Amino acid sequence: MDREQLHGTRMLQREAELPTQRSKEQRQHELELGLPSAESIRDRSIPLFNRSGWRFSNSGTFACRPFLADMRELGGQDVAVLGVPLDCGTTFRSGTRWGPQAMRTVSGLAAAGYNFEMGVDLSESLDMVDVGDVSVIPANIEKSFDQIDKAVAHIHERAVFPVILGGDHSIGYPDVRGLAPYVDGNVGIIHFDRHSDLSEYNYDERMHGTPFFHATNIPNAPATNLVQIGIGGWTGSRGGVKVARERQATVITITDIERWGLERVAEMALEIAWRNAKAVFLSFDIDSIDPGFAPGTGTPEAGGLLPREAFRMLHIVTREGLAGMELVEVSPPYDVGDITSVLGVRVINDVLGTLVEAGKLGRRPDETIKADPEVERQKDQTEPGGG
Ligand SMILES: [Mn+2]
Numbered sequence: 001m002d003r004e005q006l007h008g009t010r011m012l013q014r015e016a017e018l019p020t021q022r023s024k025e026q027r028q029h030e031l032e033l034g035l036p037s038a039e040s041i042r043d044r045s046i047p048l049f050n051r052s053g054w055r056f057s058n059s060g061t062f063a064c065r066p067f068l069a070d071m072r073e074l075g076g077q078d079v080a081v082l083g084v085p086l087d088c089g090t091t092f093r094s095g096t097r098w099g100p101q102a103m104r105t106v107s108g109l110a111a112a113g114y115n116f117e118m119g120v121d122l123s124e125s126l127d128m129v130d131v132g133d134v135s136v137i138p139a140n141i142e143k144s145f146d147q148i149d150k151a152v153a154h155i156h157e158r159a160v161f162p163v164i165l166g167g168d169h170s171i172g173y174p175d176v177r178g179l180a181p182y183v184d185g186n187v188g189i190i191h192f193d194r195h196s197d198l199s200e201y202n203y204d205e206r207m208h209g210t211p212f213f214h215a216t217n218i219p220n221a222p223a224t225n226l227v228q229i230g231i232g233g234w235t236g237s238r239g240g241v242k243v244a245r246e247r248q249a250t251v252i253t254i255t256d257i258e259r260w261g262l263e264r265v266a267e268m269a270l271e272i273a274w275r276n277a278k279a280v281f282l283s284f285d286i287d288s289i290d291p292g293f294a295p296g297t298g299t300p301e302a303g304g305l306l307p308r309e310a311f312r313m314l315h316i317v318t319r320e321g322l323a324g325m326e327l328v329e330v331s332p333p334y335d336v337g338d339i340t341s342v343l344g345v346r347v348i349n350d351v352l353g354t355l356v357e358a359g360k361l362g363r364r365p366d367e368t369i370k371a372d373p374e375v376e377r378q379k380d381q382t383e384p385g386g387g
Contacts, residue, residue: 026052033070035154037135038146048151050135056085056097061130062104062165063122064111068129075158078126078362079352082155082164083133084148087331088141089170089207093298095331100133100165102296102332102341109342110349118353126352126362131155141205145174152178156324161361163348166328168298169197172211172283175326180218183323185278188225189215190269190317192310193285194233194301196251198240208298208329211283213243223247225277227269229313230254230288233301254303262309266316279323282351284314286329286344294343296335307343311350318351321360325351 003009027045034047049071050057061067062081068074083100090096113122122128134151137143152175155162164175172191180187191197191212198216202209216223226249244251250272252265273280291300293307305313330344355361 033072034135035071038143038150040143040146041137046135046137048135048147048154049131050133053132056101057083057133057135060104060108062163063107063113063128063130065128065130068131071131071154074129074131074155074160076127077129077160079128080155080160080162081128081130082151082162084136084164084167084171085133086136086138086141086144086148086167086171087298088138088144089168089202089205090298090331091202091207091209093331093334094168095296095333096166096168096298096329097138098332099167099328099330099341099344102335102338103165103327103330103344103348104130106338106341107345107348110345113349115349115353118350118357120353120356120364122349122352122356122362125356125364141170141207145170145177145206148174149178152324153181156182161322161355162324163352164324164326165344166326166330169193169208169211169283169285169328170206171328172197172326173206173214175283175324176211176215176221176281177218179279179281179324180220183220183279185220186225186276187218187221187323188273188275188277188280189221189227189283190273190280191226191228191283191285192230192288192305192313193228193283194230194287194304195236195285195299196228196231196240196244196249197285198243198249199237200239200243209237209240212249213240216247216249223249225273225275225280226250227272228252229265229269229317230257230305233303235299235301254305257305257309262312263316266313269313270317270320273317274320280321282318282322282325284325284327284347284351286327286340286347289343294340296331296333296340297329298331298334299329307346310347314347314350315354318354319358319360321358322351322355
């Protein structure tokens with residue numbers, strides 16, 4: 001018997017005879033819909049926005065909203081939900097590449113969009129689309145940053161509010177990098193986390209402990225407008241502390257929250273983020289909430305926020321409006337009964353509900369409905385004659 005008689009050899013030849021026309025047309029179509037990728041991507045058949053839904057980009061849409069296949073049609077909507085299935089920036093447990101899919105899957109639970117306590121109905125108030133995932137480059141974080149930056153910038157350029165589903169926290173840097181050029185002034189950052197994420201490098205690269213070192217190097221995103229809420233525990237690094245001290249970032253610990261109370265620290269965070277700023281970005285790391293409630297995450301740190309504490313503070317810090325938000329570090333392989341994904345979706349819905357309630361996004365279903373008395377009081381103070 002010789003090599004030519006092997007089935008394997010025949011099949012080697014067979015592959016060369018199979019047609020490729022349909023798949024080539026499909027890839028070309030996806031490239032047209034998904035726009036050209038960042039300059040650093042050598043394979044020019046990879047689009048900027050992933051239109052194939054392959055592998056870790058395979059998921060339903062957020063809150064069962066329409067999937068926007070053609071990114072050339074973005075514009076005029078209120079909200080674009082964007083997945084970033086990236087976890088090559090994790091330094092301990094990976095798995096956040098499954099975060100967008102898991103959150104989309106469980107988001108169907110609250111897809112009706114109605115919240116009794118807030119008195120809002122997102123289905124009535126928000127024109128929201130799911131634009132699918134960024135085509136990330138799993139083996140190259142810098143190329144992934146270029147893709148994320150360009151994708152986020154495309155959403156801001158079309159004046160749509162992005163809700164970014166991580167992915168690990170390394171994406172905080174390109175998320176801010178994609179926003180900053182579209183803000184005519186400074187960008188404030190409100191950052192919920194148990195970790196400061198201010199190191200210059202992890203393992204010689206810009207991984208998930210580094211996003212705010214690099215984001216606050218962007219000229220119009222100064223660290224003096226960075227407020228970090230929930231910092232503490234044993235899993236942070238000393239390097240980041242030095243950066244926060246030198247750049248005068250504001251760090252609010254769990255001890256501060258216990259001592260001063262939720263309302264006072266949240267009011268302070270809101271004031272510092274907006275001081276001489278034109279826009280504020282919200283970065284919410286799910287590990288800011290105690291791992292008893294949010295076990296599905298890469299760097300768990302006990303003693304974090306209770307869910308209701310996080311919801312109360314979010315209600316205060318987001319009511320003046322946001323330019324975008326990210327929900328990062330949901331790692332479904334470590335989750336139990338999807339509770340971490342459910343919590344992530346709840347945070348997103350609460351923020352959207354607050355923005356609608358405060359008249360900062362979409363339309364209030366009935367303008368005669370009074371908002372939270374606290375919101376009204378604030379408006380009366382800040383807007384002479386308004387209300
Ligand atoms: Mn964290």
